[in-house]
Amino acid sequence: MSSEAHAGEVDAGASVGTNLGIWIGLVAITFLEVFLAYEQLQPAVMLTILVVLSLVKAGMIMSYFMHLKYEKLSLVLLLVPAMIFCICMMFIFFFPEAFRLLQMRPH
Amino acid sequence: MHDVKTDEALDSAWSGGKSPYAIGSKKLGMWLFIVSDTLTFSALLIVYSYSRLTNPDWPRPFPIFPAIAFSTTMTVVLLASSLTMVMAVMAAQRNDRKKTVMWMVATMVGGLLFTALHLTEWMNMITKEHFTITGNPEGTPLFGAVFFGITGLHMTHVMIGVIYLGIVAVGYGRGKFSAEDVEVNGLYWHFVDLVWMFVFPLIYLMSVKY
Numbered sequence: 001m002s003s004e005a006h007a008g009e010v011d012a013g014a015s016v017g018t019n020l021g022i023w024i025g026l027v028a029i030t031f032l033e034v035f036l037a038y039e040q041l042q043p044a045v046m047l048t049i050l051v052v053l054s055l056v057k058a059g060m061i062m063s064y065f066m067h068l069k070y071e072k073l074s075l076v077l078l079l080v081p082a083m084i085f086c087i088c089m090m091f092i093f094f095f096p097e098a099f100r101l102l103q104m105r106p107h
Numbered sequence: 108m109h110d111v112k113t114d115e116a117l118d119s120a121w122s123g124g125k126s127p128y129a130i131g132s133k134k135l136g137m138w139l140f141i142v143s144d145t146l147t148f149s150a151l152l153i154v155y156s157y158s159r160l161t162n163p164d165w166p167r168p169f170p171i172f173p174a175i176a177f178s179t180t181m182t183v184v185l186l187a188s189s190l191t192m193v194m195a196v197m198a199a200q201r202n203d204r205k206k207t208v209m210w211m212v213a214t215m216v217g218g219l220l221f222t223a224l225h226l227t228e229w230m231n232m233i234t235k236e237h238f239t240i241t242g243n244p245e246g247t248p249l250f251g252a253v254f255f256g257i258t259g260l261h262m263t264h265v266m267i268g269v270i271y272l273g274i275v276a277v278g279y280g281r282g283k284f285s286a287e288d289v290e291v292n293g294l295y296w297h298f299v300d301l302v303w304m305f306v307f308p309l310i311y312l313m314s315v316k317y
Binding site: 013016019020023026027030031033034036037038040043046047050051053054057058061062065066067071072074075078079082083086087090091094097098101102105106 | 127128129130135139141142145146149153156157160161163171175179186189190192194197294297298301305308309312313315317
């Protein structure tokens with residue numbers, strides 16, 4: 001890191017306006033989710049859309065509210081890939097077992 | 108006092124500097140806790156998905172009115188408390204102690220309101236709809252364990268967050284804690300909000316009663 005950032009003096013972060021915009025976005029996505037529930041979509045479609053929207057919301061909260069966008073890349077690389085890897089590992093074990101049990105359901 | 112921001116070791120982050128991530132140890136500690144807690148909640152949500160997928164008689168106990176409207180209100184309250192926490196952190200960075208404490212108190216009010224709404228919902232489910240941790244009239248008893256387990260752990264996080272906010276607000280107001288302590292507190296609070304962004308759609312919106 002160069003000295004112009006004066007030794008770890010991180011970016012002050014987003015302005016009040018940006019944070020307010022993010023917050024309005026989060027509320028809007030929440031209402032979109034509720035609207036989708038009201039529309040009675042197929043469960044698989046509904047689940048896919050909800051998970052994607054939740055990941056978008058998580059990204060917005062982590063980037064702006066939790067300031068990760070303004071931190072050093074080394075911190076992001078320390079935290080995020082390992083976390084995603086661990087969650088993916090949990091899901092690797094989840095899928096085969098879950099689908100095997102799904103097929104064993106009484107029809 | 109040793110100021111981490113003027114530490115020359117930070118200039119050479121990759122060459123064994125004391126603070127290669129350019130943040131204080133408290134903030135790094137909180138981030139590592141958040142990663143571990145994320146895995147706890149991920150595991151619980153995977154357990155929920157697994158139980159749900161393998162139980163055809165999974166209950167769908169939440170009608171749009173009043174249950175989903177109620178839980179949407181809870182979500183907005185929690186989101187609003189995140190915004191007030193952002194304002195508290197920004198005020199702390201400006202060294203405005205009075206406003207910081209004010210915004211932190213507003214965040215605590217949001218947390219308490221969320222908890223009160225959540226407990227109201229729980230009491231309604233337990234006393235009127237007879238959903239308990241071991242059984243319910245609509246399907247597999249696993250629902251109660253999963254629902255009360257996940258939302259209960261989240262509510263515990265909210266309550267701990269309110270206590271944490273109270274301690275830091277008093278300490279910061281008296282000049283005992285620094286702006287970094289407020290920021291670390293904010294990280295925890297936003298994480299609690301972030302978890303709810305998964306709990307609300309997966310637990311509530313996927314179980315709407317039509």
